[in-house]
Amino acid sequence: MKILVTGGTGYIGSHTVVELQQAGYEVIIADNLINSEASVVDAIGRITGIIPVFEEVDLADPGQADSVFQKHTDIKAVIHFAALKAVGDSVERPLEYYRNNIFSLINLLSSMSRHGVKHIVFSSSCTVYGQPDTLPVKESTARKDAESPYGNTKKIAEDILEDEVRAGSLRCIALRYFNPIGAHPTAMIGELPLGVPDNLVPYITQTAIGKRERLMIFGNDYETKDGTPVRDYIHVVDLAQAHVVALKRMLEDKQISPWEIFNLGTGNGFSVLEVINSFEKVSDMKLNYAFTDRRQGDIEKVWADTEYANQELGWKAERDLDEMMRSAWDWELALNDRNKKN
Ligand code: NAD
Ligand code: UFG
Numbered sequence: 001m002k003i004l005v006t007g008g009t010g011y012i013g014s015h016t017v018v019e020l021q022q023a024g025y026e027v028i029i030a031d032n033l034i035n036s037e038a039s040v041v042d043a044i045g046r047i048t049g050i051i052p053v054f055e056e057v058d059l060a061d062p063g064q065a066d067s068v069f070q071k072h073t074d075i076k077a078v079i080h081f082a083a084l085k086a087v088g089d090s091v092e093r094p095l096e097y098y099r100n101n102i103f104s105l106i107n108l109l110s111s112m113s114r115h116g117v118k119h120i121v122f123s124s125s126c127t128v129y130g131q132p133d134t135l136p137v138k139e140s141t142a143r144k145d146a147e148s149p150y151g152n153t154k155k156i157a158e159d160i161l162e163d164e165v166r167a168g169s170l171r172c173i174a175l176r177y178f179n180p181i182g183a184h185p186t187a188m189i190g191e192l193p194l195g196v197p198d199n200l201v202p203y204i205t206q207t208a209i210g211k212r213e214r215l216m217i218f219g220n221d222y223e224t225k226d227g228t229p230v231r232d233y234i235h236v237v238d239l240a241q242a243h244v245v246a247l248k249r250m251l252e253d254k255q256i257s258p259w260e261i262f263n264l265g266t267g268n269g270f271s272v273l274e275v276i277n278s279f280e281k282v283s284d285m286k287l288n289y290a291f292t293d294r295r296q297g298d299i300e301k302v303w304a305d306t307e308y309a310n311q312e313l314g315w316k317a318e319r320d321l322d323e324m325m326r327s328a329w330d331w332e333l334a335l336n337d338r339n340k341k342n
Contacts (some may be wrong), residue, residue, distance in 0.1 A: 003027055004027075004030060004077070006030045006078065008029030008054075011180070011236065012081055012180055015184055018044055019047040019241050025244075025247075030341055044189065046188055059103075066107070075117050082102050084151065086151050087297065091152075094149035101157065102160075105160060121174075122173070128143045128146070128154055129176075137303070138307075139176070149340070165259040171258040173260045174262075177239060178232035178302070179197075180235075181233050181235070182236050182327040182328050182331075183236065183327045184327070187330040190327075190334075200275060202222070202332075205329055215290075217273075219298070221294075228273050229298055232268060237319065242262075246262070256312070282322050283325075
């Protein structure tokens with residue numbers, strides 16, 4: 001069965017392609033490589049023994065988006081990862097984020113409708129909850145005003161999808177990710193941040209490898225266990241596996257309603273200092289870090305209520321924080337070896 005994975009050479013997409021292939025699906029990747037490398041296609045091939053079909057297209061262009069469906073006439077479902085995702089960058093270039101993320105979705109849905117493709121899994125984010133009034137966050141928790149243009153593209157995309165499902169025969173599962181970290185256990189694929197990383201874990205591993213001098217912790221005066229913000233970190237392989245489960249649920253017609261939302265997290269909140277402690281433990285290194293002011297727009301704490309996903313989707317995150325940090329470190333070491341050879 002052929003599945004189109006947009007953004008399939010990216011961080012979460014590439015891990016999902018591996019899981020899909022290992023579950024027996026045939027994958028077509030559509031990606032314009034704006035935030036990833038073509039070499040990921042070969043890396044996926046080395047892990048699974050199957051090189052996925054790769055189409056280099058910009059989905060924000062309607063003609064290029066449609067060309068994928070014209071060429072591959074038997075696509076059964078789409079998993080849509082392709083998007084720009086840097087929160088700070090989106091504040092500086094809002095139009096680029098709305099253009100890329102919203103046009104891509106509209107083009108994709110138009111082509112799906114034109115070519116009779118009726119199933120889509122969508123990458124949403126816990127960012128749609130903002131700082132929730134009560135924790136843990138359930139799927140029924142109200143969404144808040146977005147804190148960035150990026151966050152707003154996720155909210156708008158959810159609304160577009162829900163309206164489109166209501167209007168016709170489309171079926172959709174929106175997955176709201178908490179904080180994906182870590183890498184594949186083979187260390188052949190992982191996150192490839194361009195320039196200085198915004199996110200905590202790549203910043204930690206780049207500091208440890210010597211690419212950055214020191215990690216700055218944004219605030220230690222929050223009302224949390226140790227004053228640093230708390231997040232629900234989830235291993236990217238657990239996250240990838242949830243996509244296969246969601247896809248199967250749709251294809252086997254097991255949805256309760258054609259528009260569904262699931263939180264994807266572990267249900268555990270860890271502070272920045274706990275993440276650093278875990279890293280120091282698994283790497284047997286001391287990390288150079290210091291405290292600085294809060295980062296604007298950061299929320300204090302958030303973690304998922306996982307009951308609905310566990311019960312209804314029949315999926316549970318299994319990998320713990322140490323495994324997440326170990327795999328992230330192995331990936332950084334592998335990248336370092338690769339850079340030395342080049
Ligand atoms: P990523 O940047 O590694 O992957 C996204 C991929 O989409 C990249 O390969 C990029 O080249 C591609 N892309 C972007 N615009 C495109 C376009 N117009 N046409 C074709 N390809 C395009 O990001 P990721 O971390 O793998 O995130 C995947 C999805 O999950 C995104 O939608 C992101 O917003 C969402 N998400 C990510 C996180 C996170 O922390 N990583 C959290 C919540 C939600
Ligand atoms: N942090 C630091 N120093 C750094 C980087 C991060 O102290 O150099 C802290 C942040 O203040 C925050 C925590 O580490 O408390 C996690 O920060 P990340 O940037 O890794 O993650 P966020 O929770 O801020 O946001 C991420 C993605 C968003 C997404 C959200 C929910 O960047 O796109 O997870 O999925 F919406």
